[in-house]
Amino acid sequence: MNELLQDLKFRGLINQVTDEAGLEELLNKESIKLYSGFDPTADSLHIGHMLPILTLKRFQLAGHHPIALVGGATGLIGDPSGKKAERTLNTEDIVQQWSDSIKNQLSRFLDFEAEVNPAEIANNFEWLGKMTITEFLRDVGKNFSINYMLAKDSVKTRIESGISFSEFTYMILQSYDFLKLYKNEHCKLQIGGSDQWGNITAGLELIRRTETDAKAFGLTIPLVTKADGTKFGKTEGGAVWLDREKTSPYEFYQFWINADDRDVVKYLKYFTFLSHEEINALEKEVQDAPEKRAVHKRLAEEVTAMVHGREALDQAIRISAALFSGDIKALTGEEIKQGFKDVPTHEASAKDIGLIDLLIEAGVSPSKRQAREDVSNGAIYINGERQQDLNYVLQGEDRIDDEFTIIRRGKKKYTMVKY
Ligand SMILES: N[C@@H](Cc1ccc(O)cc1)C(=O)O
Structure with missing residues (x-):
């Protein structure tokens, strides 16, 4: 058995292969593109x-x-594959811009400097962008029968609801x-x-029809499913992006930490490069002590370090720990912003505002009486520091980066006050 295919199987990364025995023989024989x-x-x-990027990396x-x-x-x-409705077109400028950012992201995962087998980046605009319509129809389109195309799932499922000629092709x-790519x-x-x-x-059909003695293969990777039946990769805030401006390393880390116990081993297999032995040991750990969440942590660490680097991971861990304990004093303004991105915010009516007034206008405490009680009971924290003075007035030093203050009531209720 081929070691790589064995690894992919162990990890559950193979959905379908066009000719497994043939592919195995090829992989045993040569280093392929x-x-x-x-x-x-x-x-x-x-x-x-x-998943496809990391599978390229495994190869x-x-x-x-x-x-x-x-x-x-x-x-x-x-x-149209897997899409229920026609897409709206994006402008050429936008697609060009997006191509550049995606190219940069892809470059982070693969080794382009490797001596013997460096990775490559290609862009199909280089050949498809230049092709004329007559070339396309004569040299390529002629090889496809309409029947063959209509039988594809991507088309079949859209016949009723509608599909444009563009997506059809x-x-x-x-x-x-x-x-x-096969030829060149x-x-x-x-x-x-x-x-x-x-x-x-x-x-593969096109290659078979146009090349003599052609031998090429296809392999698909399963769709990532979740034990609770919801869609993988979505949070309340939307998709989990690889761009740190869209999903901060802290949020990214939190996504993996919060994986369902039933999914965590599968994710280790899919998304990390840990050895089989290590994964098996971790699997035992989830079964024996799921409440410790040590395996979730390990998963989150591995994937966050891979995508955002060691430093961003350390920062994500520090933010998580500080938020968990409520002690945010050691965090920088930037870190606090990452960690508190989703808490309610309130625009203060004045900079040097009395604490009781602030608690009321920000909706932290429901009434004046409750606000006073909260403060004297020690339930109110300004930037992680308990404040029990009923007459306290917020001042410059309470404004982190002169921009915001984090108010906490009780154990977990946070509000970000902006000025
Ligand atoms: N169709 C693929 C992307 C793709 C584009 C061109 C290719 O040659 C191969 C794959 C997708 O939507 O995910």
Whole structure:
């Protein structure tokens, strides 16, 4: 058995393979080129994209050459696979901009400097962008029968609700990419999410029809599912992005820490490079002492360090600990902003405001009487410091970075006061 395929199987990373025995033979024989494509449908990739990226990386670590393809052209059209409705088109400028940011993100995961098997980046705008309509229809489109195309899930499921000619032809564009990379780069394998099976096999069909003695393969990765049935990768705040401006390293870390006990081992297998032995040991730990959440922590550490680096991970851990204990004094203003992004905010009516007045206008305490009680009982904290003086007036030193103050009532109720 091939070691890489064995690893992918152990991790549950294989959904379908076009010809497993053939692929195994090939992987045992040579170091191959493989690719996966990413359409710029937003200014950042999100954690749903991580599985194909990390799978490319697993191939690279096993000695193969990964090509990460940015869909500068396909992103202008829109893949109907797995989509219930037609997409709205984005402008060429926007797609160009998004292609650049996605390219940068992809570059963080793969090794482009490796001596023998460096990763490569490609952009299908380079060939599809230049192609003329007559070339497309004569050289590529002629190889696809309408029947074949109508039978694909991506099209079949949309016949009733509607699909444009543009999205209908998407599979041909992606097929042409595979053919192009197969011919020019000897790229013999395309991988992608399970919804990409139709597009990948269409590419294989095109290669088979146009190349003699062609041998290429497709492999899909499962869709990440969650034990509670909700969609993976979404939080209340929306998608979990790989761009730290959109999802801070602290939020990113929290996402993994909060994984369901039933999902955590699966995520370790999917998203980390820990050894099988280590994962098996951690699996035992979840079964024996799930309440310790040590395995969740380990998962969050591994993935956050990989995506955002060691320093950002340390910061995320410090913010989490400070928020948990309520002692935020040691945090910087930036760290507090990350940690308190989702707490209610209140715009203070004045800078040097009396504490009781502030508690009332910010809705921290429901009434004046309660506000006074809260303060004298010691339930009120200003930036992590208890304040029991009923006549206390907030001053400059209570404003972090001269911008905001964190008020806490009781154990967990936080409010960010801005000026
Ligand atoms: N269709 C893929 C992206 C892709 C684009 C071009 C390719 O050649 C391959 C894959 C997706 O939407 O996820």
